[in-house]
Amino acid sequence: MDKSEINQQMQRYIESGEMAGAALRIRKNGETVYQGKWGYADIKNGRRTDYDTMYRLASMSKPVTAVAVMKLEEQGKLKLDSPITEFLPGFGKLRVCSRQLPADQVYEPDPDHPAGRLGELPEDMEFVLPKRMVTVRDLLSHSSGLGMGTVGMLMTGDLNRRMDRLAERVEKWQSVPADFQPGEATGYSAVVGFDILGRIVEVVSGLEFNRFLEKELFSPMGIRDITFTLNEEQAGRLSALYFADQGRLEDVSDREDELKWYEASRNGYFSGSAGLYGSMEDYDKFVQMLADEGQYRGARILKEETVRKMRSEGAAKHLEMMPGAFWGLGMLVTVRPDLCGMPVAPGTFGWSGAYGTHFFINPEQKLQAVFVMNRSNIGGAGSPIARRVEELTFGIYGER
Template sequence: MTNPALAVVDDPGALGLCPARLERIDGWMRRLVDEGRLAGLSVAVERRGRLGFFRAHGRSDLARGRPFADDTIVRIYSMTKPLTSVAVMMLYEEGRFQLDDPVTRLLPEFAGMRVLTGGNRARPETEPARREITIRDLLTHTAGLTYGFMEATLADEIYRREGIDFHRRDASLAEVVERLAGLPLLAQPGEEWNYSVATDVLGHLVAVVSGIDFASFLRERVIGPLGMADTDFHVPADKLPRFAANYIYDRERRLKLYDDSVETAYASPPAIASGGGGLVSTAADYLRFCRFLLNGGQLDGVRLLGRKSVALMLANHLPGDLAAMGTPRFAESSYSGIGFGLGVSVMLDPARAQILGSPGEAAWGGVASTAFWIDPAEDLSVVLLTQLVPSSALPIRRELRVLAYAALTD
């Protein structure tokens, strides 16, 4: 069933949006599809809690000829992370822990961590961590963890060798976290920003603290109460016809199937519910999540977080921007002028970021080129859905930001 949020588009002019300039987004979307750069995509722009623009173009599945529609279900990958962060903040509000608590208070397997200083795969050289990892370090990607898929450092290589993969089907979340805790860190806790599996560790922390498995917690405490009817860690059989295929470019920059919409691992529940990248969702569902954040932690009379907790999530927790925290090897955002909060990037300075925006704007994206941002100063939410890996293949996020902000008239 289509979410009513996308059934009716309000008068853009009444929301301070220029209809003619919004049509530029439509033309841009059509070009991406017509030129074969994307199979299909959708864009939703909401202001003051009302939908001012929604369009979908192209195909969700090229082989089967299915249109990309308002209820198309996609892999949102790392756009899962903000939902996991909300789950953590809900337990924080219950007094279960403090953000600066050592994570060993809840996950003792992280005691005695060591940090890589050199060496090679056969004989890595390490030194003791100068302090323990905190829960805030995990939320801000400053814990010293990494991702094996980046293939840029010795730590990444060790992750791959030891099977640190939160999408594997032959282990539990607890087992992979325990294995991870026995490996050396990439950097000293708190000293560098490195995109990482930290949010998957937080999913395990939620399970340990709450006493229920992470997938159930997220469904029962976050996804269900927010009315995100099509958001889950897998796609039930009756919804598979709405599930999009995922694509990658071949050497000639032509679209090639990366993951089928029917013959896919997402057709059944995973062994591990990945808090860092496991969810599927729709435009309507993710707009509800955006509205929840912009409303200060409540939606349609349901409050999951206090407004001060949401404000803390959306504040920059780094001493500067990402560029000042080492040299990030990968992120779902640019680095200069962009800080990081508790699970989301935070705009600090649009001039330094060299893009339109507002200080305090929060955002993130997924590896299949999906993205969202919320701008409290403009009471604006934008959700972009498509399925192309990796997200660095096209600059569509920055292009859409310019088009969307250019449509503001008040």
């Protein structure tokens, strides 16, 4: 393999209608060894992709939220194993589903609720007391049971309203049962877990979540282009969002069901799970901070041992997200790529966003990459394009 294969592959994706535009930066030992940009941020208006194009980061917001929580842990303001009732007493009434249900048993389509609604639960469904309370660690490692199954996801979705602020929505969720006993299983809390973490940051720090991120993370690193709310200039750099179908790309930027978290951000709902916008240029700074053990150009954001903790096994007991991979604290860690089919080296960690954004870091090889694109139906962490970026990066600049 050589680096020309990256450009060739990206051009094929553009020409085949797999994506409208993308940008990639690869670093080795902290130095840029490859960067490229392809296609369009906005096809209709002829605006080409650039390194400062703004993207909807979606779940690549989660690692940022995790760093915010770990900052407070370093400051002694919370502990990973603290019960969340210490900060949000309303969760003291938490109940747990006695069993998990297949979606087809309780899911009801509803045109007013794009994610669907919860129908009638089986008569024998019981809600039991938790064996222990959900902890901060459980939320960071996707082992809380909150919003992690059919019942929790549909019930929380049905409670949400567009004008909610973060505190209001989290308060509503306190009435929703956990899908499994805290710390007993894993999976993926797409929304609830990390939004609760964002609210905990607010309670502990006394700042709105967006203000905390600006003060403690973004400003020290010189980051201006990661934000919950776009100013006019940033809005002019925002990529359109496309739906790909058999070689055709449809602009779905204005569809509410595609962008519900971003609509909410405009009303002051700062979603720690999926609400941030960002450019490749500035997310690369965040990734470099993690790769450089918690510092960026002299600004110390986290201690070295804290970053190492984040990329180690996070749950209270061993729980694999998939064979060969487990959750750290806010990021997925791959330890046996041969078991999970990931084209990376052991020890690689990172995460993705629903619209195709992706990053990964391998500490041993000092190899990292940030990739951004703008497609609504790419599959998030399961994106075949993300897998190909990993394959090319390790094939050209590293070892697997």
